[in-house]
Amino acid sequence: MAAIFEEEAEKAAKSQMSYTAFLARLADEEVAAKTERSINAKVSKARFPAIKTLESFDFSFQPSLQPATIKELAELGFLERAENVVLVGPSGTGKTHIAIALGLRACIARKRVLFTTVHALLDQLVAATVDRSLGSRLEMLGRLDLVIADELGYMPVDAQRANLFFQFVSCRYEKGSIILTTNKAFDQWGQVFGDDVIASAILDRLLHHSHIIAINGPSYRLKDKLDRTAQAVGVTA
Template sequence: MKAAEKIQMYLKVLKLQQIAEVYPDEAEKAAKAKRSYQDFLLRLLEQQVNARIEGSINRQIRSAGFPAIKHLEEFDFSFQPKLDEKLLRELAGLQFLNESKNILFLGPPGVGKTHLAIALGLKACQARKRVLFYTAEALTQMLAADDITGNLQKRLVSLSRIDLLVIDELGYLELSQKTATLFFQLISKRYERGSIIITSNKPFEEWGVIFQDDVVAAAILDRLLHHSYTFYIQGNSYRMKNIRPK
C-alpha cells in the first residue's frame, strides 16, 4: 500500500473526514509553495476544526426545530419603522442569554414576530447554544402527554437546562386549566435559569383569557417580565403587503 493510501486509511480510521478530503490538494499546494511541515499541518487542522464547528452548528439548527430559517439581516425594518432596530441588533449579540433575560414579541398576525424570534434563535445556534423552538400548542400538548406518562418532571428538568427556549403563537388558542398549570410550571422551572422568547398576538391584559385564570396569568407574567425586553409590533401584515385587490 502506498503512503498516500495509508494516510487516507488512517484519516478515515481517526474520523478526520475533512482532512481526508482536502489532504491531496493541500499536499500539492504545500509542495509547490515549499511550505514548512508545521504550516502544512496547521492548514489541515484548521480546516478539520472549522468543519466540525460548522457541522455542530448545523446539527444544533436542525435539532432546534425551527419551522423555517429566518435571518435578522433579512428583516425589513423599513416596514416596521417604530421597531427598535438598534436594540434588536444588540440583542443579537446574545448578552441576554448570559443574563437569563427573556424577550417578548407582541402584535397582530403577520408583523414579523416569528421571524424575529427565529432569527435570534438562529444567532444562538450559531454561537453553539442549545435552543429549542415550539409553538405554544405543541409545547403544552407535549407537557400534557408527559404528565400522563409520568415523565413531566424529567421533561421540565430537560427544558430548564437549555440555553434558549422559543415559544411561538401563544394566545392563538386558549389553554385548558390543566395545560395552563403545566405552562406555569415550565416558566417557573426556567425562571432566572435560562432565557425564553415568546411571541403572542395578545396584549398582556388579555393573558388571563389565554390561561383561563387571571391568577395563573399574573404569576406567569411576573416571572417572564422580571428580567425581560418587550417589543410591541404594530402595522400591516408582511404576508399581505404584496397582495393587490382585484
C-alpha cells in the same frame, strides 16, 4: 479529514508551503469543519420551521421596531443573563421571523436551542403528565440555553395547560432564556389562560428579567400577497 487533507496538500504543493505551515493550516481547516458540523447539528436539533435571518428582515416596513434594539439582542447578552424576550404584536408583523433569527444566532454561538409553538409545547407536557414523565421533560427543557415558544394567544388554553405553562416558565426562571411571541397584550392574558391569578403568576416570572418588543405595524404576509397580486396583474396586462 481525508478530504480536507487532500485539498490542503494540493494547495500546499502549489504554493510551496512549508511542512509546519501546512500542518497549522490543516489543523485550522479541521477545526473550522468541526465547528460547522457542530453548528449544523445545533440548528437541526432546534427544529426551526424555516431559516430566517436578521439580514433578511425588512426593518423599513416596521418603523415601530428599532433595529438597534434587535441587533443588541443578537449579541446574545440576554442569554448569558438568563433574560427573556417577549415579542408582542398582531399576526404577520414579523415576530416569528425575529425569534427564529435570534435563535439561529444562538445556534451559531453553539447554544442549545429549541423552537416550538406554545400549542405543541403544551400538548407535549400534557402527554408527559399522562405517562408520568413530566418531571424529566421539564428538567430537559430547563437545561436548554434558549426555548422559543411561538404563538401564545392564538388558541385557547384550558386550566391544565395553563398550569403546565406556569411550570414551564418556572423551570426556566433565572436559569435559561425564553423567547415568546404573542398577539395578545398582557392585560388580555387572563382571558388567554382563563384565570387572572395564574396569568399574573406567569407574567411575574416571565417579565421579571425581560426585553419587551412591541411591533405595531402592517402584516408582512398581507404585503407579500398584495405584491404577488400586483405582479400577476402586471404580467397579465
